[in-house]
Amino acid sequence: MRELKEEEDEQQEQPVYEIALVFPKRGEGVIEDNEGSCDAMEVLVNEFKNVGFLVEIVPGLAHEFIKLAAPLEVIGKAAAELQIRKRTNIGMDLAFEWDQIKAFARQADGSLFSWCERYHCYQHMLSRIVNKSKAAVSLQYDRKNFSWEPWEPLLQRLEKESILKKVYPLHDERKKKSLLRSWALNWWDFTAQPIDDIYLYFGTKIAIYFAFLGMYTRWLLFPAALGIVLRIVDFGSLEFLVLPVFFICIISWAVFFFQFWKRKNYALLARWKISYTVGTGPGYKVFGMDMNSRQHPLEFEKKLEADNVKEKEAYQRDEWTGRLKRIRNDAIVILSIICLQLPFELAYAHLYEKVGSDIIKFGLTAVYLVILQYFTRIGGKVSADLIKNENIENKEYRADSLVYKLFGLYFMQTYIGVFYHALLHRNILTLRKVLIQRLIVSEVFENLLENSLPYFKYSYKKFGAVRYKKKHDKGSSAGKVKVTSRVEKEYLKSAYSASIGGELEDGLFDDFLELALQFGMIMMFACAFPLTFAFAVINNIMEIRTDALKLLVIHKRPVPRAAATIGAWLNIFQFLIVMSICTNCALLVCLYDVEGNWKLEPGLAAILVIEHILLLIKFGFSRIIPEEPAWVRESRVKNATHAQDVSRELLRSISGGENKMSHLEQRE
Structure with missing residues (x-):
């Protein structure tokens, strides 16, 4: 055997x-x-x-x-x-x-x-x-x-x-074909994925993303079923209690999901034998050492000795200079959003509300989306240039800083018009139309765009290679000239890179951004249209397979990146949960205060009480449920104890050898 x-x-x-x-x-x-x-x-x-x-x-x-x-x-x-x-x-x-x-x-x-x-x-x-x-x-x-x-x-x-x-x-053709069968083309198991095989083939960061996407899609089945029940069942006299109860269930669901995701994250790292410390911030460190840099402890110790030579004043000067630069850059981004992007977004939302013709609305939306592309490109370049001046040595810190800044731009682009319809005009019907448009039309359009553009680029590059061959080899006929080698076909494919540039982030930036914007859309306006969760489930099931095909067939094999968690995106999701508590309470006020007087009647006072209770649930349940599973913690403690015992034995053997040498020297 x-x-x-x-x-x-x-x-x-x-x-x-x-x-x-x-x-x-x-x-x-x-x-x-x-x-x-x-x-x-x-x-x-x-x-x-x-x-x-x-x-x-x-x-x-x-x-x-x-x-x-x-x-x-x-x-x-x-x-x-x-x-x-x-x-x-x-x-x-x-x-x-x-x-x-x-x-x-x-x-x-x-x-x-x-x-x-x-x-x-x-x-x-x-x-x-x-x-x-x-x-x-x-x-x-x-x-x-x-x-x-x-x-x-x-x-x-x-x-x-x-x-x-x-x-x-x-690409490894044998493993690639196996993943195509068991993952990308396996439509029978809607959310099942060979996560271990994905980790071995693509690395930790991509595997963590698909593990998160699969778990998120499975957990979405509960609010989706709840939203369908609310749509088809008549609750009679209890109708006024349905939305508040649904709201409480949704917030509790989101809190539980992210706590159990952290537990799953720990379990995955333990199963893959990765000794990272799971955290929400960048630079995942073990005993003070940045594991993303793969620095050996001896080198780290030498670096510490060199750093200790520096004076305390130099450390403080560098620390506060970096912090002040980050505050300045954040202020520039925030003021740019408020002074430049906010008026543009409000103008579009106002025109969309006032225009009566659907054809004009469609044209207005098309112009709006084109202009947004330029806004985003300019914002991405400005944010990347600002981050270069922040003196952030750790690459993961720099990447997360870029994610936070760019998410602010996308947040305004995605939600300010929806806020306008929901809170200022209080037009629930228009709000539902906008939600359907964003969840169905926009996401389908984005999926088609992100998968079709690389194919067109590949076809254009292949045509250029064939034309080059015909130009330099006049004796060959047109039918015989074609790309035959796999290595050349992969070279002609586009890289899996982020739309903001590939220096700090790869293509997962766009995939995580799409998930975060979808999560904010379905959570912050859940009370206005509970069926959005069902649309999100269908979209995510499609997203799992299309993203798999994109990585295996459409793009080059990505360069592996070390990452222990979903990083800055976890903080963004947590922020969206808090925002959803506030926005849904405001929506409930709009739905129940028909006269529009905004009086603190018993029903509206109850909504304010619900808001405080949900905030307590958000920050309370996150402390009740442990992030690290007991078996992972026990294994880690056991390994640490074993390591201490082994270290003692090594020290004894080293000290014993030194004693013998000193004894021999004394005898000589």
């Missing part, structure tokens, strides 16, 4: 081409002009082989490609050099050592390293390719000559010379 298991593990650890490099097509019949110049492609391939890569050169229509794979031993030694901390079979997290490979736990699929760990190893091995000679090396590529200086990274030099176009991850 053991031999069979070892054979299966070896088969699963067979090298797979996971990294590709893109170079411009060289002209045929190129003659080396300079004597002593080496072909850059040959030098690069030899360097790859010296590092331990398996190399395959693939010619394309307009580019040349190099595919890289690495045997397990090569990846393992790179992981040991990086001192990647991995879970051992006894439950402790220790720096990986290739000689002690059997001591480290394997992934759920039998592989030793996750995709995120392998990607970091690939990056490390690529960065190690430097000119170790004392003299510069003359290189040539397609009649272009340049020098490779001593200790200069070769890939960096090729990028400067515009020879290396791109380095990107490749």
Whole structure:
């Protein structure tokens, strides 16, 4: 049995081409002009082989490609050099050592390293390719000559010379097809997803998103069923109590959902053997060390020693300067929203209310959406520039700061018109029309847009590659010229990037933003139209499959990002719950105060009491339900205790060795 298991593990650890490099097509019949110049492609391939890569050169229509794979031993030694901390079979997290490979736990699929760990190893091995000679090396590529200086990274030099176009991850076709069957095309299980397989293939951040989306969709079934019951059942004399009871149930549901999501988040990290501390903020730290940076404790200790040399005044100056810059930037964004965006949003909402023709309303909405695209782009660029001046060293802090600023823009765009119809005009019928329009038309349009645009871009790039081939190869017929290699097809696909730019966030920004805006829409106006929850369920079931197809088929394989939670979005969801308490209480006032006098009659006073009770529920239940499951906490404490015992044994052995050495020195 053991031999069979070892054979299966070896088969699963067979090298797979996971990294590709893109170079411009060289002209045929190129003659080396300079004597002593080496072909850059040959030098690069030899360097790859010296590092331990398996190399395959693939010619394309307009580019040349190099595919890289690495045997397990090569990846393992790179992981040991990086001192990647991995879970051992006894439950402790220790720096990986290739000689002690059997001591480290394997992934759920039998592989030793996750995709995120392998990607970091690939990056490390690529960065190690430097000119170790004392003299510069003359290189040539397609009649272009340049020098490779001593200790200069070769890939960096090729990028400067515009020879290396791109380095990107490749899809594993075997695992990709398996995920297509069990996930993207599996329509029978509406919310079921192979989360473990998603984690192993895409990394932690994407797996956490789909785990959140699946759980959120399942939990939405309760308020959706409740909203349908309210719509079809006649409660007679108890009709006036229906909406307040529904309101209380919805807020309680939201509070419970996020508390149980935190518990699930802890359980997932424990199951994936990830030693992150779950938190709502960025920079998830364990014992003061930022785990996103994958910094080894010895390096962290050296950094602490260096930091302690600085004076206290310098620390305080940097701290308060950074805080003042963040306050200034936040104020700029808030004032811009109030002075620029708010009047525009109110003008659109007012015109929409006054215009009687549906055709004119449709045209007005189209113009409004086009202008919003420019507003969002300008806001994203301004926010990104402001964040660069905040002196935030941690990349996750910078990303979360950008998320908060941009969500403020989207919040105003999405909800200010709805607030106008609900609270100022108190027109519930128009409010319901706007909600249906936003939940059905807008979300369907956005799904079509985000999936069709990448396909059109891919088709255009493929057409350009075919045209390039026809131009430079006049002897081939039109029917024979087509993209055949998988590596070139993946290169022509668009990257999974955020609409605000890919420096700080990937495509999950847009996916999380869509969920957050939907959550705010159905929660803040739940009493006006309870059926919105049913629309949200249908949309999310479609969203799971379309997002899966988008990642597996439409886009390149994303670069893995380390993330322990949904980050800043959890704070945004919590903020929307508090906002929904206030807005729904105002809606109940509008619904029950028919005369519009806003008098504190017994019914309206009861609504104010409900508001305070729900705020108490929001902040009270979050303390009653523990965020960390008992079994996860027990396992963590047990591992920590075991680690202390092992550390003591190591200290005893070290101290014992030192005593023996000192005793021998005394005898000598």
